[in-house]
Amino acid sequence: MAEQEAGRRFGEHVVVRRHGHVAEFVLxxxxxxxxxxxxxxxxxxxxxEALAADRDVRAVVxxxxxxxxxxxxxxxxxxNSLTDAELVRQRPTxxxxxxxxxxxxxxxxxxxHGFALGGGFELALSCDLIVAxxxxxxxxxxxxxxxxxxxxxxxxxxxxxxxxxxxxxxxxARRVEAAEARELGLVDELVDEGxxxxxxxxxxxxxxxxxxxxxxxxxxxxxxxxGLDLRTGLEVEDAAWRSVAFSGDRxxxxxxxxxxxxxxxxxx
Numbered sequence: 001m002a003e004q005e006a007g008r009r010f011g012e013h014v015v016v017r018r019h020g021h022v023a024e025f026v027l028x029x030x031x032x033x034x035x036x037x038x039x040x041x042x043x044x045x046x047x048x049e050a051l052a053a054d055r056d057v058r059a060v061v062x063x064x065x066x067x068x069x070x071x072x073x074x075x076x077x078x079x080n081s082l083t084d085a086e087l088v089r090q091r092p093t094x095x096x097x098x099x100x101x102x103x104x105x106x107x108x109x110x111x112x113h114g115f116a117l118g119g120g121f122e123l124a125l126s127c128d129l130i131v132a133x134x135x136x137x138x139x140x141x142x143x144x145x146x147x148x149x150x151x152x153x154x155x156x157x158x159x160x161x162x163x164x165x166x167x168x169x170x171x172x173a174r175r176v177e178a179a180e181a182r183e184l185g186l187v188d189e190l191v192d193e194g195x196x197x198x199x200x201x202x203x204x205x206x207x208x209x210x211x212x213x214x215x216x217x218x219x220x221x222x223x224x225x226x227g228l229d230l231r232t233g234l235e236v237e238d239a240a241w242r243s244v245a246f247s248g249d250r251x252x253x254x255x256x257x258x259x260x261x262x263x264x265x266x267x268x
Contacts, residue, residue, distance in 0.1 A: 008050075011043035016051065019060040019201060021208040023051055025082050027071055027123075034064055034071040036091055036119050041097035044123075048100030055267060058208035058215055061200045062110045062127055064099065070110075073118025076145075094119075098151035101126040105216050107207050110135045111200035112187065117175065122151030124187075125160065128219070131203060132187040133196040137176040144173040151240070159186050159226065212267045213249040217241075 007017035009263045013029040025047060027034040036044070041101055064070045074094070082090060101108065101123055110116075111125035112132040121138045124130050132138070139148045140157065148154060149170060158166035161184055166265040169176070169186075207215065220238035225233035244250055248266035256263035 010047040010050070011039060012035075013040040014043040014047050017098045020205070021056060021212070022176075022204045023054070023057045023060045024199060024201065024206075025051070025060055025062045027062070027064045027066075030066045032072075032075060033069040033115065034120065035073065035075040035077075036071065036094070036097065036123075037075040040075075041093050044097035045093070045100045048097075048104055051104055052103070054102075054105055055212070057106055058210075058212045059106055059204040060104055060108045061197075061198050061204045062108065062123065063200070064111075064113070068113065068135075069114040069120070070112045070116040071116050071120030071123055073122075074171065092219045094151070098122055098126055102152060102156075106212075107204070107215055107219055110194040112138070113194070117155075118142055118149070119151045122149060122156065125156040126152055126240045128222075128250050129189070129203070130187040131189045131191060131196050131200040132178055132181065133191050134178045134193045136181060136187065136196075137175050138181050138185050139173070139175040140170050141170065141173040141175065146165045161202055208240050211249040211253055211263070211265050213244050213247045213265075214253075217244045 007015040007026070009015050013027070015026040017026065029035065029040055043239040052061060058205070079087070098119070098266050107210060108129070110130045112130055114122050114137065116124050116136060116231040117143055118139045121140060124138070140153045141151050143191040154170065157169065165184060176184065178187070178190055181187045188202070189199065190203050217240040221237045225236040228236065248268045252263050254265060
């Protein structure tokens with residue numbers, strides 16, 4: 001029990017704690033406002049690999065230990081110390097961190113407060129849902145320092161808010177405060193200050209009460225089908241349906257419904 005409360009640490013800056021079937025993925029580099037260094041990127045990727053392989057996990061919540069920031073993006077101090085050749089070699093490591101979050105096979109919820117900028121906002125965008133408190137400030141300011149969003153921002157943001165809105169936000173490099181972020185669809189739920197983690201964990205717990213087989217298949221269909229033409233997307237959906245139609249979870253779900261009881265999901 002003590003080990004569960006303390007969590008499993010991946011390197012120095014990432015901790016994973018379990019809350020039943022919900023895994024809390026904690027960014028824990030407070031002295032740098034969770035800026036993503038090469039070491040931290042490796043830890044994020046390693047934690048994602050472990051979570052993806054854990055069939056007991058039904059939902060993941062991405063949180064932060066820093067009081068004033070979710071994550072301020074790439075570690076620019078480290079980035080500025082790298083030679084061009086070192087930066088090229090570091091790129092796959094950075095990409096693996098963002099891709100790891102994006103490709104988690106279960107539903108993911110980001111709990112955002114304070115600054116979520118650049119790569120920090122891209123980590124949140126890599127999640128399925130974003131819960132933010134009223135202190136949140138989000139944005140992709142990369143063009144203001146001579147680069148572009150490189151953690152998925154140019155692809156994930158237009159999928160959330162449309163091409164024109166994403167272009168305005170990326171080209172202007174502006175920061176968006178919580179109320180406007182909710183209005184624009186940059187975040188999905190706006191909660192009172194200091195309650196982002198609590199509300200995100202509660203949302204994840206509700207999600208985790210559903211069939212683990214169904215959740216994974218539904219996420220797969222949503223992600224693979226997005227952007228396809230309707231007919232092709234429906235084929236993706238049909239394949240996902242076939243993968244669960246004869247599962248133990250489906251049999252248990254139907255039985256529990258008929259017997260008016262809570263399902264005991266076998267997870268297969």
